[in-house]
Amino acid sequence: MPLRLGVKNNYLHLLEACIQSKSLTEAKKIHQHFLKNTSNADSSVLHKLTRLYLSCNQVVLARRLFDEIPNPSVILWNQIIRAYAWNGPFDGAIDLYYSMLHLGVRPNKYTYPFVLKACSGLLAIEDGVEIHTHAKIFGLESDVFVCTALVDFYAKCGILVEAQRLFSSMSHRDVVAWNAMIAGCSLYGLCDDAVQLIMQMQEEGICPNSSTIVGVLPTVGEAKALGHGKALHGYCVRRSFDNGVVVGTGLLDMYAKCQCLLYARKIFDVMGVRNEVSWSAMIGGYVTSDCMKEALELFDQMILKDAVDPTPVTLGSVLRACAKLTDLSRGRKLHCYIVKLGSVLDILLGNTLLSMYAKCGVIDDAIRFFDEMNPKDSVSFSAIISGCVQNGNAAEALSIFQKMQLSGIDPDLTTMLGVLPACSHLAALQHGFCSHGYLIVRGFATDTLICNALIDMYSKCGKISFAREVFNRMDRRDIVSWNAMIIGYGIHGLGMEALGLFHDLLALGLKPDDITFICLLSSCSHSGLVMEGRLWFDAMSQDFSIVPRMEHCICMVDILGRAGFVDEAHHFIRNMPFEPDVRIWSALLSACRIHKNIELGEEVSKKIQSLGPESTGNFVLLSNIYSAAGRWDDAAHIRIAQKDWGLKKIPGCSWIEINGIVHAFIGGDQSHLQLSQINRKLEELLVEMKRLGYRAECSFVFQDVEEEEKEQILLYHSEKLAIAFGILNLKAGRPILVTKNLRVCGDCHAAIKFMTVITKREITVRDANRFHHFKNGTCNCGDFW
DNA sequence: ATAGGGTTAG
Numbered sequence: 001m002p003l004r005l006g007v008k009n010n011y012l013h014l015l016e017a018c019i020q021s022k023s024l025t026e027a028k029k030i031h032q033h034f035l036k037n038t039s040n041a042d043s044s045v046l047h048k049l050t051r052l053y054l055s056c057n058q059v060v061l062a063r064r065l066f067d068e069i070p071n072p073s074v075i076l077w078n079q080i081i082r083a084y085a086w087n088g089p090f091d092g093a094i095d096l097y098y099s100m101l102h103l104g105v106r107p108n109k110y111t112y113p114f115v116l117k118a119c120s121g122l123l124a125i126e127d128g129v130e131i132h133t134h135a136k137i138f139g140l141e142s143d144v145f146v147c148t149a150l151v152d153f154y155a156k157c158g159i160l161v162e163a164q165r166l167f168s169s170m171s172h173r174d175v176v177a178w179n180a181m182i183a184g185c186s187l188y189g190l191c192d193d194a195v196q197l198i199m200q201m202q203e204e205g206i207c208p209n210s211s212t213i214v215g216v217l218p219t220v221g222e223a224k225a226l227g228h229g230k231a232l233h234g235y236c237v238r239r240s241f242d243n244g245v246v247v248g249t250g251l252l253d254m255y256a257k258c259q260c261l262l263y264a265r266k267i268f269d270v271m272g273v274r275n276e277v278s279w280s281a282m283i284g285g286y287v288t289s290d291c292m293k294e295a296l297e298l299f300d301q302m303i304l305k306d307a308v309d310p311t312p313v314t315l316g317s318v319l320r321a322c323a324k325l326t327d328l329s330r331g332r333k334l335h336c337y338i339v340k341l342g343s344v345l346d347i348l349l350g351n352t353l354l355s356m357y358a359k360c361g362v363i364d365d366a367i368r369f370f371d372e373m374n375p376k377d378s379v380s381f382s383a384i385i386s387g388c389v390q391n392g393n394a395a396e397a398l399s400i401f402q403k404m405q406l407s408g409i410d411p412d413l414t415t416m417l418g419v420l421p422a423c424s425h426l427a428a429l430q431h432g433f434c435s436h437g438y439l440i441v442r443g444f445a446t447d448t449l450i451c452n453a454l455i456d457m458y459s460k461c462g463k464i465s466f467a468r469e470v471f472n473r474m475d476r477r478d479i480v481s482w483n484a485m486i487i488g489y490g491i492h493g494l495g496m497e498a499l500g501l502f503h504d505l506l507a508l509g510l511k512p513d514d515i516t517f518i519c520l521l522s523s524c525s526h527s528g529l530v531m532e533g534r535l536w537f538d539a540m541s542q543d544f545s546i547v548p549r550m551e552h553c554i555c556m557v558d559i560l561g562r563a564g565f566v567d568e569a570h571h572f573i574r575n576m577p578f579e580p581d582v583r584i585w586s587a588l589l590s591a592c593r594i595h596k597n598i599e600l601g602e603e604v605s606k607k608i609q610s611l612g613p614e615s616t617g618n619f620v621l622l623s624n625i626y627s628a629a630g631r632w633d634d635a636a637h638i639r640i641a642q643k644d645w646g647l648k649k650i651p652g653c654s655w656i657e658i659n660g661i662v663h664a665f666i667g668g669d670q671s672h673l674q675l676s677q678i679n680r681k682l683e684e685l686l687v688e689m690k691r692l693g694y695r696a697e698c699s700f701v702f703q704d705v706e707e708e709e710k711e712q713i714l715l716y717h718s719e720k721l722a723i724a725f726g727i728l729n730l731k732a733g734r735p736i737l738v739t740k741n742l743r744v745c746g747d748c749h750a751a752i753k754f755m756t757v758i759t760k761r762e763i764t765v766r767d768a769n770r771f772h773h774f775k776n777g778t779c780n781c782g783d784f785w
Numbered sequence: 786a787t788a789g790g791g792t793t794a795g
Contacts, residue, residue, distance in 0.1 A: 214786060249786045280787040313788045320789085351789040358790095382790040417791040452792040483793045518794045525795090554795065583795075769795065 015048040024056040043069060047076055059083045078110045085114040085121070093118035094127055101134070109140050113149035120156035128153050144170070148177040155184020175206050183215035191216075191223035210241045217250035221257030229254045245271065249278045256285025261294075276308040284317040292321045296330075310341070316352040323352075328360040351379045358387025367396075378404075378412050386418030394425035395662065413444045420453035424460040427739040427766055430660035432457045452480045459488030462737045462764050462771065479513050487519035491770040493780045495527025502536075514546050521555035525562060526770050528782065533559035554584050561591025566600060582611050654718035654740040656726050665721040668713070672721075674728060681724040682715050689754040697747035719748045719765060727759055735762040743767045753777045 018026045031049060046069045053062035066072060066080050077100050084093035097115040100107060107115075112135050119128035132141075132150055140146045147170050154163035167173070167181045178201045185194035194216045198208055213232055220229045233251055236242040242251065248271045255264035268274070268282045279302050286295035299318050302308065310318075315338055322331035335353060338345060345353075350373050357366035370376070370384045381404040388397035401419050404411060411419070416439055423432035436454060439445040445454075451474045458467035471477070471485045482505050489498035502520050505512060512520075517540045524533035537556050540546045553576055560569035569588055573580050585608045592601035655664040665672065672678060686694075696711040714720075719740050726736040744767040756763050756774045763774040773780040 217786075246786050251786090253786065275786095277787045282787090284787060311787085316788050346789095348789045353789095355790060377789095379790045384790090386791065412790090414791050421792075447792095449792045454792090456793065478792090480793045485793095487794070513793095515794050522795070551794065558795075587795080 012045065012048055015045070015052055019048070019052050019055050022055050024058065027052045027056060027058075043071070047073065050076060051079060054079055054083050057083075057087065059087055072105075074105060074108055074111070077105060078108070078114060081111065081118075082114040085118040088121070090118040090121040090124075094122075094124065097131065106138065107134070107140075109143045109145050112140060112146045116149040116153040120153045123157055125157050125159070128157065141166075142169075142171075144172055144174065144177070148174075148180055151177060152180035152184070155180055156187065158184075158188055160184055160188060160190075173201075173204075173206070175201075175209055175212065178206055179209075179211050179215055182212060186216050186219035189219055189222060191219040191225050191228070194219055195225075195228050208235070210236075210239075210244060210247050213241060214246055214250045217254045221254040224258045226258040226260065229258055242267075243272060245273045245275055245278060249275075249281050252278065253281040253285065256281065256289070259289055261285060261289055261291065274307065276311050276314065279308055280311060280313040280317060283314060287317045287321045287324070290324070292325050295321045312346050312349040316349050319349075319352045319356045323356040323359040326360050328357075328362060331356045331360055347373075347375065347377055347380070351377075351383055354380060355383040355387065358383060358390065361391060363387055363391040363393065376407075376409070378409050378415055381407075381409060382412070382415040382418055385415060385422065389418055389422045389425065394422040395664075397422040398426070398428065398431060398662075411438070413442075413447060413450060416444065417449060417453055420450075420457045424453075424457045426655065426657070426662055427461045427737060428657045428660075428662055429461040429463065429737070430657055432461050434660075446475065448474065448476050448478055448481065452478070452484050455481065455484040455488060459484070459491065460766065462766065464488055464492045464494065479510070479516065482510070483513075483515050483519045486516065486523060490519060490523025490526050491766075493526050493771065493773070493782075495523050495529045495532075498523035498527075499529070499532060512544060512546075514549065514552075517544075517546060518551050518555060521552060521559065525555055525558040526781070528563055530559055530563045530565070550578065550581060550584065554587050557584055557587040557591070561588055562594060564595055566591050566595055566597050570600065580607075582608055585611070650742065652718045652740065652742050652745070654722040654738050656722045656736070656738050658726070658729050663722070663725060665718045665725070667718040667721075668716050669718070669721065672725070674725065677728055678721060678724045681728055682720060685724070685755060685758060686711075686715055688758045689751060692754050692757060694751060694754050697750060714745075714747045714751075717745055717748050719744060720751065723752065723755065723763060727761070732759075733761060735764065737764045737766070739766045741768060743769055744772060749779065749783070753779060 014030055015027075018030065027049070034045065034049070046065055050062045050065045050069070050072075053059075053065065062080060062083065066076065069076070072080075077096070081093045081096050081100075084090065084096065093115055097107070097111065097118075100111075112131070115131055116128060118124075119131065132153075135141050135146055135150070141150070147166055151163045151167045151170075154160070154166065163181060163184050167177065170177060178197065182194050182197045182201075185191075185197065198212060198216065201208060201212075213236055217229070217232065220232065229251075232254075233242070236247055236251065241247045248267055252264045252267045252271075255261070255267065264282065264285055268278065271278060279298070283295050283298050283302075286292070286298065295317065299310075299314065302310065302314070315334065319331060319334055322328070322334065331353075338349070338353075350369075354366055354369050354373070357363075357369060366384060366387050370380060373380055381400065385397045385400055385404075388394065388400065397418065401411070401415075401422070404415070416435060419435055420432065423429070423435060435457075436445065439450055439454075444450050451470055454470045455467045458464070458470060467485065467488045471481060474481060482501065486498045486501050489495070489501065498520060502512070502516070505516070517536065520536055521533055524530070524536070533556065537548070537552065540552065541548060553572070557569045557572060560566075560572060566588070569591055573584060573588060576584075585604050589601060589604045589608065592598070592604060652667045653664055655662050657663075663672070696707075696714050698707055698710040698714075719738055722738040723736060726738065730736060744765050748765075749772065752763050752765065752772075752774045754777065755761075757777045765772045765774070770781065
């Protein structure tokens, strides 16, 4: 080094040169020399050295030096605050600002933009508002820089009224001020206001720049305001903004969000420069629009061409594609790839992975991954809770929900959209009530999606009138609300109410969708409304241009079959424009059982076996048909055939919620704490029932045992256990609600009627299909189920 | 400029 080190001015010159060239190694060298050769730290050298570290983005080193400087200048304070405001941590900037005040250093107009940027980064509204009052006191509020920073702060924090007030108060508004206001509107979804502001600024002679456009494009996309989007695109072309990668990506994303994937792709293809954001936006656009093939192809291209490295955003989009395709093996490969890349497994990507596992049906892997996630947030909990419900484990979902409450993470709206279906599944009314209360407290109870889930919850928990109350009080219903309410009436056997609601829907000029008709037809079938079913099935395609799907046909076969038009149902199946599947044959088989049509039952059963009988339900149906006809050998053969198929019988399980605790019973289960009381109660009931004329339906028992033993087996069916438990634990006269995973057994159906007479209680059983409301010795299903 | 969890259907 040619300079005579140790001389202060030489250091200063050298440092200034380094600041220009941003050379960190030089900086460190000089710093070392300086430490060695000077005993007393000179403030101006320390100032320059700090600035040098800042210019090299060495915030930690700069801070260490800064803290040694006895009286740093305002400029240096501003620079170090600026460094924290740009690179974080944001609270570092705010802390520095406060210590500056504390030391009696007066902030200037350059201080405020930096510290306010930190406040908006943290959404630290209270700090920002206080800092605003300081700026006022120092007479800086009317400064263009400061005021623009304040507008930006309030806009980013969503306090648009205050942003607007300050913005209006400004005498000179440059393009930056306008952009702050516009970006604020954009951030909070006020697309029209943002576009309006762009017009207004031009009227005032301020020309929108590329930041203006970039700031407004996200909200245009979100609002799917394609017209605005095209106008903005035109403006970009005229001003040649569209060559830039940021504007190009913004436009691409806007078109993708407006479902104009061809336009988006066109822009992507002609972009001169593409970065990882452009690729991610394009891939994400495909995934959101259900174009998985294109998304995966583009991702492969990105990897093969080695164009840019995949980011967590890219990987997240591809994982979502795997989830939608339930392509588990690709999902697992990606997981490995992410680990191998050493890519940041941030919480967003972790949640996407978790959800991918849940949606691909490997809930155990999802739970394992969830357990190991650290930290977890409300999204992680929501994902695993709804994952459990989707995979048929509502009890686990509620137990994780309890853990969530203990963990101190507040459930949000989406969490509750997973919790409510869990309550529905379990018919856990107490949990449902609590959830509803929580939703009211949090102000979520008016949300349409939440109300839809509440309607479903109340109707599946047996409280159809509460469901209707929620429906009535909604201020914005969508088609899902109507569908949920219609099927709610349906499963309660209230077919006329379902039809009435459907007519209300039409009278309001709303358009039913394909699911509305499934709900409606299913309601008709539960209530034996054959004529109405036929009418609306035909009207569906003729008047509403909805092509019947298999699901609609299943409902139709159900309607015809239950009502005794078994041959017509068979004819209906043969005339369908597509190949019948197992589910529709099962519906017919069920009709054969009700109407004891053995011949057709056998034929249908053969069809089912040739297709591969997905579930044991069909074997049970056929063997029921045989046993009802006294053909025990044939019934036995069916059970053997079932074993040959390797199908195990799903155990019947019933449960009842008492004081918020769900008690589950499996047929013949002898493990419950109150077992002896339950048994005594059942024996007691049996005596009374027999006195009233009950005879055990022994044809439902397939074991080769004595009649008396059959009676005992039937007595310990899960639904009877749960009811006895309810009688023991609920006050006299209180109604009982029991839920069963399969269809209620015929013997139990008969027995429960007697029980309502003996106990003078209403007993409701929700089975896999519908509600059975037992009262005074009858069931509202009319014995057809 | 890109990103995670979600309601209805036998």
